[in-house]
Amino acid sequence: MPLDLSFVGRTYPPTAPYQVGREKIREFARAIGADDALYLDPEAARAGGYADVVAPPTFPVVITMAASRQIVDDPELGVDYSRVVHGEQRFAYTRAVVAGDELVCVNTIEEIISRGGHEFLTTRTDVTTTAGEPVVSVWSKLVVRGEG
Amino acid sequence: MDLPVQTYRVTRADLVRYAGASGDFNPIHWSERIATKVGLPGVIAHGMFTMALVGRAVTAWAGAPDAVVEYSVRFSRPVPVPDDDEGTEVQVSGVVKGETEGGDTRIEITATCHGEKVLSQARAIVRRESP
Numbered sequence: 001m002p003l004d005l006s007f008v009g010r011t012y013p014p015t016a017p018y019q020v021g022r023e024k025i026r027e028f029a030r031a032i033g034a035d036d037a038l039y040l041d042p043e044a045a046r047a048g049g050y051a052d053v054v055a056p057p058t059f060p061v062v063i064t065m066a067a068s069r070q071i072v073d074d075p076e077l078g079v080d081y082s083r084v085v086h087g088e089q090r091f092a093y094t095r096a097v098v099a100g101d102e103l104v105c106v107n108t109i110e111e112i113i114s115r116g117g118h119e120f121l122t123t124r125t126d127v128t129t130t131a132g133e134p135v136v137s138v139w140s141k142l143v144v145r146g147e148g
Numbered sequence: 149m150d151l152p153v154q155t156y157r158v159t160r161a162d163l164v165r166y167a168g169a170s171g172d173f174n175p176i177h178w179s180e181r182i183a184t185k186v187g188l189p190g191v192i193a194h195g196m197f198t199m200a201l202v203g204r205a206v207t208a209w210a211g212a213p214d215a216v217v218e219y220s221v222r223f224s225r226p227v228p229v230p231d232d233d234e235g236t237e238v239q240v241s242g243v244v245k246g247e248t249e250g251g252d253t254r255i256e257i258t259a260t261c262h263g264e265k266v267l268s269q270a271r272a273i274v275r276r277e278s279p
Contacts, residue, residue: 024169027168027169028169028170030165030169031162031165031166031168031169031170032166032169032197032200032201032203032204033156033162033201033204034200034204034207036207036208036213038212038213039213050214054213054214055213056200056203056204056207056213057200057203057206057207057213057216057219058196058199058200058203058219061170061196062169062170062171065170065171065172066171082186085223086195086196086223087222087223088220088221088222088223088269089195089196089199089220089221089223090218090219090220090221091216091218091219091220092217092218093214093216093217093218093219095214096213096214139220
């Protein structure tokens with residue numbers, strides 16, 4: 001069943017705050033082989049002018065992918081997640097994420113396109129601190145593959 | 149100065165580690181049975197893992213983890229990762245494509261696996277000087 005085009009432009013309520021942990025940043029940095037001290041060592045991060053260890057550029061996806069389940073699990077929109085492939089990804093940063101940040105996501109459906117039997121769903125997640133300071137905006141294009 | 153060519157080795161163990169760190173437990177990244185059932189050549193790397201490896205190359209080149217202002221990719225081909233000790237290799241390189249109006253540096257990135265492009269339209273904008 002095609003996705004409902006009336007969902008384009010819809011913004012969902014803010015997600016519950018996500019507490020960015022130092023060990024989560026370290027775990028993520030190690031998983032991608034990033035060994036710069038700023039990712040791992042709070043002393044080095046502070047010496048570099050940061051409040052705590054700094055997250056690698058793609059780290060926000062840890063938070064936004066979980067948050068965007070709000071959209072893909074919306075029964076009214078009707079995405080069949082077993083047919084979803086990740087098509088494109090974009091980040092626009094205001095500042096890097098650091099350990100200790102408490103972040104809130106606001107999801108918006110930016111675009112739904114039907115082409116060649118597939119559907120392309122573009123979501124934007126605006127990530128801010130709980131105080132409302134912008135941190136990063138994250139766009140994902142999900143391809144819902146057609147049946148057959 | 150352009151980004152020097154970097155080669156990253158990717159094994160199944162890396163995918164398991166990335167799945168845990170990122171929270172993306174989609175079975176196509178660890179189960180041969182499910183990956184082939186949905187028409188993939190086998191277990192494939194997370195697109196976001198490949199994007200993260202490119203991010204490593206860019207931030208290392210820029211000299212600061214927060215020097216990247218914008219970063220975008222299109223996932224054009226999967227990166228199949230065989231179930232052996234060698235895994236596969238992803239090669240990353242980048243070319244400086246000039247400046248934005250604000251004086252930041254535009255980079256165009258190439259990521260290949262077995263000579264084929266796995267990312268297309270991979271671009272980053274990097275702050276000229278980190279704060």
